[in-house]
Amino acid sequence: MMDDAGLPEDVPLAAVRRGELVESVHRGRFAFCDPEGSELEVRGDPEAYVYLRSSAKPFQALPLILSGAADAFGLTGEELAVACASHNAEEPHVAAVGSILEKAGLSEDDLQSGVHPPMYGPAAAELIRRGEEPRPIHGNCSGKHAGMLAVCVHEGFETLDYRDPGHPLQRRILGLIAEVCGVEEDEVLIAGDNCGVPAFALPLRSFATGLARIATGEGLPDRLAGAALRIRDAMRAFPFMVAGTGRFDTELMERTHLLVKGGADAVLAVGDPEGWGMALKISDGSHRAVRPVALAALGHMGVQVGDGDSIVRGLHGETVGEIGPLI
Amino acid sequence: MMDDAGLPEDVPLAAVRRGELVESVHRGRFAFCDPEGSELEVRGDPEAYVYLRSSAKPFQALPLILSGAADAFGLTGEELAVACASHNAEEPHVAAVGSILEKAGLSEDDLQSGVHPPMYGPAAAELIRRGEEPRPIHGNCSGKHAGMLAVCVHEGFETLDYRDPGHPLQRRILGLIAEVCGVEEDEVLIAGDNCGVPAFALPLRSFATGLARIATGEGLPDRLAGAALRIRDAMRAFPFMVAGTGRFDTELMERTHLLVKGGADAVLAVGDPEGWGMALKISDGSHRAVRPVALAALGHMGVQVGDGDSIVRGLHGETVGEIGPLI
Numbered sequence: 001m002m003d004d005a006g007l008p009e010d011v012p013l014a015a016v017r018r019g020e021l022v023e024s025v026h027r028g029r030f031a032f033c034d035p036e037g038s039e040l041e042v043r044g045d046p047e048a049y050v051y052l053r054s055s056a057k058p059f060q061a062l063p064l065i066l067s068g069a070a071d072a073f074g075l076t077g078e079e080l081a082v083a084c085a086s087h088n089a090e091e092p093h094v095a096a097v098g099s100i101l102e103k104a105g106l107s108e109d110d111l112q113s114g115v116h117p118p119m120y121g122p123a124a125a126e127l128i129r130r131g132e133e134p135r136p137i138h139g140n141c142s143g144k145h146a147g148m149l150a151v152c153v154h155e156g157f158e159t160l161d162y163r164d165p166g167h168p169l170q171r172r173i174l175g176l177i178a179e180v181c182g183v184e185e186d187e188v189l190i191a192g193d194n195c196g197v198p199a200f201a202l203p204l205r206s207f208a209t210g211l212a213r214i215a216t217g218e219g220l221p222d223r224l225a226g227a228a229l230r231i232r233d234a235m236r237a238f239p240f241m242v243a244g245t246g247r248f249d250t251e252l253m254e255r256t257h258l259l260v261k262g263g264a265d266a267v268l269a270v271g272d273p274e275g276w277g278m279a280l281k282i283s284d285g286s287h288r289a290v291r292p293v294a295l296a297a298l299g300h301m302g303v304q305v306g307d308g309d310s311i312v313r314g315l316h317g318e319t320v321g322e323i324g325p326l327i
Numbered sequence: 328m329m330d331d332a333g334l335p336e337d338v339p340l341a342a343v344r345r346g347e348l349v350e351s352v353h354r355g356r357f358a359f360c361d362p363e364g365s366e367l368e369v370r371g372d373p374e375a376y377v378y379l380r381s382s383a384k385p386f387q388a389l390p391l392i393l394s395g396a397a398d399a400f401g402l403t404g405e406e407l408a409v410a411c412a413s414h415n416a417e418e419p420h421v422a423a424v425g426s427i428l429e430k431a432g433l434s435e436d437d438l439q440s441g442v443h444p445p446m447y448g449p450a451a452a453e454l455i456r457r458g459e460e461p462r463p464i465h466g467n468c469s470g471k472h473a474g475m476l477a478v479c480v481h482e483g484f485e486t487l488d489y490r491d492p493g494h495p496l497q498r499r500i501l502g503l504i505a506e507v508c509g510v511e512e513d514e515v516l517i518a519g520d521n522c523g524v525p526a527f528a529l530p531l532r533s534f535a536t537g538l539a540r541i542a543t544g545e546g547l548p549d550r551l552a553g554a555a556l557r558i559r560d561a562m563r564a565f566p567f568m569v570a571g572t573g574r575f576d577t578e579l580m581e582r583t584h585l586l587v588k589g590g591a592d593a594v595l596a597v598g599d600p601e602g603w604g605m606a607l608k609i610s611d612g613s614h615r616a617v618r619p620v621a622l623a624a625l626g627h628m629g630v631q632v633g634d635g636d637s638i639v640r641g642l643h644g645e646t647v648g649e650i651g652p653l654i
Contacts, residue, residue, distance in 0.1 A: 018519075114641065193641070196645070
């Protein structure tokens with residue numbers, strides 16, 4: 001259900017408390033689905049669209065496996081994981097991205113991932129100390145772009161315009177997302193992501209279903225199931241490469257058996273290899289609400305990681321509040 | 328009206344659009360009131376409480392004037408403005424805070440404002456380049472703390488425990504906030520702010536009324552009116568000192584005749600010297616929604632600053648979306 005302004009129906013999911021009061025509140029939606037698309041638990045409207053943003057990266061990496069590029073270039077598990085990453089630009093991330101490019105016969109100059117300072121504060125500070133400007137390889141999406149470029153080289157596609165929605169690689173990714181999530185291609189809405197490649201939007205329920213299929217391999221034709229499980233296993237084997245120090249995706253994969261990939265504007269994709277996928281969107285795009293809501297929602301599905309409360313500390317280290325789930 | 332979870336009634340105020348869809352939405356509340364407390368325009372529940380956070384700084388600076396400390400120490404307009412600031416720690420801010428301390432016979436060692444990197448990226452980078460750690464004087468609240476310390480010295484209050492809610496200065500500030508906003512002291516709820524001094528919560532309507540009084544001097548006894556207008560005039564005369572490069576408070580004061588002070592978790596206080604105050608709270612605490620919502624709301628009151636739309640750009644400089652008001 002959408003209201004007059006085109007806003008999906010959502011519900012309060014987390015409260016930021018300070019003293020006796022709720023200071024701020026975060027609304028949102030989530031859906032748990034099995035590989036057949038059946039809803040296991042839902043809050044808010046599961047049919048309304050959500051931009052997958054970087055939570056699409058495991059889907060966007062499928063052509064690396066399916067094309068044979070990963071094998072042809074001898075990509076390692078760490079390199080496959082960083083191709084699915086929103087990474088911190090810590091040294092292992094930058095090294096792995098550089099290695100993908102080198103194996104594909106390319107260089108940093110071929111990356112069109114845009115420039116922003118490393119997400120990890122100490123990595124950003126280290127660049128400043130060295131008197132260096134951030135480069136595209138430091139962008140959190142550089143592994144995805146390196147993976148895309150490797151597919152282009154392997155397939156003989158043009159590498160100069162690989163970001164274009166009409167480029168054969170981007171058309172292939174669109175087809176794969178539609179197929180894995182069980183929708184028609186024209187049901188996938190496309191806009192621009194901040195790093196310059198297509199951003200995909202789907203109904204929340206279809207997104208959750210696709211995650212269930214990526215995480216389990218179920219509900220997919222054999223060629224896709226094998227590729228999905230190889231992506232899943234690389235991310236699970238190298239959770240640091242998918243995000244990095246202090247990041248929730250890395251923490252949650254290290255502490256559980258789950259597949260986890262967050263995205264900008266507070267999207268989270270989780271897949272349980274034992275049978276379901278979850279898609280979460282905090283309506284206001286606030287990252288701080290993702291962890292407490294996700295841990296509480298996972299608890300409903302029997303995955304106990306903690307109670308989801310997060311202490312908010314002041315500058316003197318004192319407790320000034322907490323962010324807790326409302327579910 | 329509060330729902331079962333203690334959440335105030337709010338309304339959608341801004342939408343983040345990407346491509347054909349609303350990607351994210353920000354809800355909130357605002358109230359415009361005149362100095363008598365009459366509501367001029369309201370969205371959401373005006374009676375529900377809101378933490379003033381740093382929007383309280385103009386109130387917290389009143390004792391500087393009322394005690395005579397500002398005159399005794401010969402504080403300049405820039406120094407009064409930085410005492411009301413959430414500043415960027417650019418060189419003029421740090422110099423003004425240092426000057427307040429020096430005039431009061433104190434030093435940086437007396438500041439208990441806590442440590443965080445300068446809010447202004449280039450100032451933070453400059454510290455790193457110089458191999459220096461951030462100090463309390465770089466904290467955005469250091470001017471407020473320096474002002475509080477100056478009052479303590481002038482009044483003969485203890486300076487070691489000035490952050491304590493029971494300290495005579497903090498008791499005095501509580502009394503002033505209650506008096507200016509037209510509520511009883513026990514109606515003001517107190518918690519800890521992140522910089523370690525009390526954070527005050529009031530009904531949104533009372534907060535807006537207090538701002539109308541600070542901005543106009545109306546509805547206040549003479550001693551308070553004079554102090555309020557002196558604070559207002561210092562902030563209006565030196566908008567850079569209140570925030571800094573690229574900051575909305577500074578921009579809005581430079582472009583209008585208004586008094587403007589933002590606060591953490593997306594609070595905004597605006598006062599029109601010609602007759603009203605506005606208090607705004609974005610329910611989810613997202614700073615990005617403050618500007619478009621404030622500009623749209625101000626437009627309703629006849630203050631035309633722009634249409635409130637803000638382009639969201641990708642890393643290649645291209646337009647990927649916009650944040651626009653829903654009011």
